[in-house]
Amino acid sequence: MDQSSFDKQVAALREHRAAAKGTMREAFAADPKRFATFSATDGDLLLDWSKCAVDADTMAMLEKLAGAADLAGRRAAMFEGKKINITEGRAVLHTALRNLTGKGVVVDGQDTKAEVLAVLDAMGAFADAIRSGKAAGATGKKITDIVNIGIGGSDLGPVMATLALAPYHDGPRAHYVSNIDGAHIHDTLKDLSAETTLFIVASKTFTTVETMTNAETARRWVEKALGKEAVGKHFAAVSTALDLVAKFGIASDRVFGFWDWVGGRYSVWSAIGLPVMIAIGPRNFRAVLDGAHEMDEHFRSAPLQKNLPALLGLIGWWHRVVCRYPARAVIPYDQRLSRLPAYLQQLDMESNGKSVTLDGGAVTTPTGPLVWGEPGTNGQHAFFQLLHQGTDFIPVEFLAAAVGHEPELKHHHDLLLANCLAQSEAFMKGRTLEEARAQMLAKGMKPADVDRIAPHRVFSGDRPSVTILYRKLDPRTFGRLVALYEHRVFVEGTLFNINSFDQWGVELGKELATGLLPVVEGKENAAKRDASTAGLVGHIHRLRGSE
Ligand SMILES: O=P(O)(O)OC[C@H]1O[C@](O)(CO)[C@@H](O)[C@@H]1O
Numbered sequence: 001m002d003q004s005s006f007d008k009q010v011a012a013l014r015e016h017r018a019a020a021k022g023t024m025r026e027a028f029a030a031d032p033k034r035f036a037t038f039s040a041t042d043g044d045l046l047l048d049w050s051k052c053a054v055d056a057d058t059m060a061m062l063e064k065l066a067g068a069a070d071l072a073g074r075r076a077a078m079f080e081g082k083k084i085n086i087t088e089g090r091a092v093l094h095t096a097l098r099n100l101t102g103k104g105v106v107v108d109g110q111d112t113k114a115e116v117l118a119v120l121d122a123m124g125a126f127a128d129a130i131r132s133g134k135a136a137g138a139t140g141k142k143i144t145d146i147v148n149i150g151i152g153g154s155d156l157g158p159v160m161a162t163l164a165l166a167p168y169h170d171g172p173r174a175h176y177v178s179n180i181d182g183a184h185i186h187d188t189l190k191d192l193s194a195e196t197t198l199f200i201v202a203s204k205t206f207t208t209v210e211t212m213t214n215a216e217t218a219r220r221w222v223e224k225a226l227g228k229e230a231v232g233k234h235f236a237a238v239s240t241a242l243d244l245v246a247k248f249g250i251a252s253d254r255v256f257g258f259w260d261w262v263g264g265r266y267s268v269w270s271a272i273g274l275p276v277m278i279a280i281g282p283r284n285f286r287a288v289l290d291g292a293h294e295m296d297e298h299f300r301s302a303p304l305q306k307n308l309p310a311l312l313g314l315i316g317w318w319h320r321v322v323c324r325y326p327a328r329a330v331i332p333y334d335q336r337l338s339r340l341p342a343y344l345q346q347l348d349m350e351s352n353g354k355s356v357t358l359d360g361g362a363v364t365t366p367t368g369p370l371v372w373g374e375p376g377t378n379g380q381h382a383f384f385q386l387l388h389q390g391t392d393f394i395p396v397e398f399l400a401a402a403v404g405h406e407p408e409l410k411h412h413h414d415l416l417l418a419n420c421l422a423q424s425e426a427f428m429k430g431r432t433l434e435e436a437r438a439q440m441l442a443k444g445m446k447p448a449d450v451d452r453i454a455p456h457r458v459f460s461g462d463r464p465s466v467t468i469l470y471r472k473l474d475p476r477t478f479g480r481l482v483a484l485y486e487h488r489v490f491v492e493g494t495l496f497n498i499n500s501f502d503q504w505g506v507e508l509g510k511e512l513a514t515g516l517l518p519v520v521e522g523k524e525n526a527a528k529r530d531a532s533t534a535g536l537v538g539h540i541h542r543l544r545g546s547e
Pocket residue numbers: 151152153154202203204205206207208211264265350503506
């Protein structure tokens with residue numbers, strides 16, 4: 001990118017923001033077409049950013065900025081399989097995992113499409129065999145429970161998808177063990193029978209200590225219940241490191257591979273999605289991939305003014321860099337998307353939580369925001385107080401389906417939607433002191449009480465939010481939504497001029513943990529550590545001594 005032209009445009013956007021006059025409430029009053037101007041659709045999916053403090057000039061400047069950052073060129077490079085993950089020398093081709101009918105991409109002489117289809121077929125055959133009972137446990141009983149053992153990208157996507165697609169879940173129950181805390185695997189296994197349980201060990205590298213420790217514990221659990229020879233029928237694996245899987249002892253016909261051009265946090269579409277496929281069936285899983293592919297095509301071809309991932313990214317960047325908001329809240333008014341915020345925490349923060357530009361210099365703007373959230377309406381009764389009246393402005397992203405899966409409970413859904421709409425309206429409009437006073441006086445409160453309490457009942461308003469609406473959370477829509485967020489992260493990463501596809505920031509803690517294990521175990525002295533660490537270790541040992 002042309003950095004100096006880009007920096008000038010950032011400065012111009014900041015000046016534009018500083019010079020902006022009027023509130024969003026006034027902007028809506030002045031322009032009846034505001035919603036039509038600042039919303040866009042792709043099929044039934046609608047993105048509304050009219051409740052953000054932008055005007056036509058802002059959008060024009062942001063579009064120009066996307067040009068200066070060469071968004072189109074960077075996007076083409078990703079789809080074409082160029083090695084845009086420059087610190088790891090890898091292509092970034094999660095989009096190839098869902099491009100099942102189009103032209104394949106060749107990476108290092110390998111046709112990705114042929115490989116993707118081969119693995120997908122193998123997954124489908126295995127999923128069908130498990131679902132039908134053809135691939136039974138060692139004692140001949142049908143598998144009723146699958147336990148996916150993985151962490152980060154090998155866990156969050158499948159967990160989120162399994163919850164999101166619960167209405168389509170007609171296969172074995174799916175459980176997920178990620179944490180190295182023994183409580184996680186203990187509490188998961190305590191109600192399961194080894195005879196009817198299948199473990200899927202999911203790890204891109206097959207070296208992640210949490211996953212390998214949990215996998216060993218699971219193997220011992222099976223061996224104890226059914227004997228060593230039973231293990232083969234109760235394990236499958238998903239990895240790029242096929243040699244390490246073989247060493248662990250999982251038979252090759254139960255191993256499903258993927259490739260280094262699939263980042264962990266972008267891997268739910270690969271064999272990492274196996275537990276989801278077993279739960280909802282290959283046909284529904286395919287619909288998820290098809291939905292994601294539709295979004296890929298939209299991202300590739302829609303003009304910027306109508307391109308949902310680009311728009312979501314530009315607005316996200318505007319909030320972070322120009323408005324300097326430190327965080328964004330993602331609030332699905334869709335209970336089945338309850339783990340979307342956790343999924344997005346990894347997708348967004350592991351991708352864009354960086355401080356170094358692509359050419360190795362220090363970034364000149366803030367990068368990825370803190371991403372967090374909980375489903376609505378629950379969040380309303382917890383942290384929305386701060387969102388409405390706290391001293392920081394936190395942009396909110398609402399997601400909601402027009403139609404629920406429970407027609408007999410439509411009145412619940414109507415209430416859900418009314419709440420979602422009410423919240424974004426309240427963030428935008430707020431309530432002035434005069435309005436608060438008038439309301440209180442109308443309720444017959446004493447003027448002295450009104451004077452005292454009214455300031456507490458003022459809402460600043462002008463707090464930005466984005467709303468994403470869709471018809472119904474079906475597999476295809478789910479795929480489109482997740483791909484929308486993936487590409488939004490790409491757009492913001494492009495504007496930050498960083499590599500969104502590595503994750504060196506997770507390494508240091510891992511290295512130190514390895515060194516600290518013997519210290520915690522009491523085999524090595526803690527004295528060489530910093531005083532806090534040594535003090536904490538000493539306290540742990542004292543507490544353990546007193547058990
Ligand atoms: O799939 P793996 O190799 O076990 O890695 C799990 C997760 O660990 C990380 O490397 C971070 O520690 C993530 O990027 C990844 O999704």
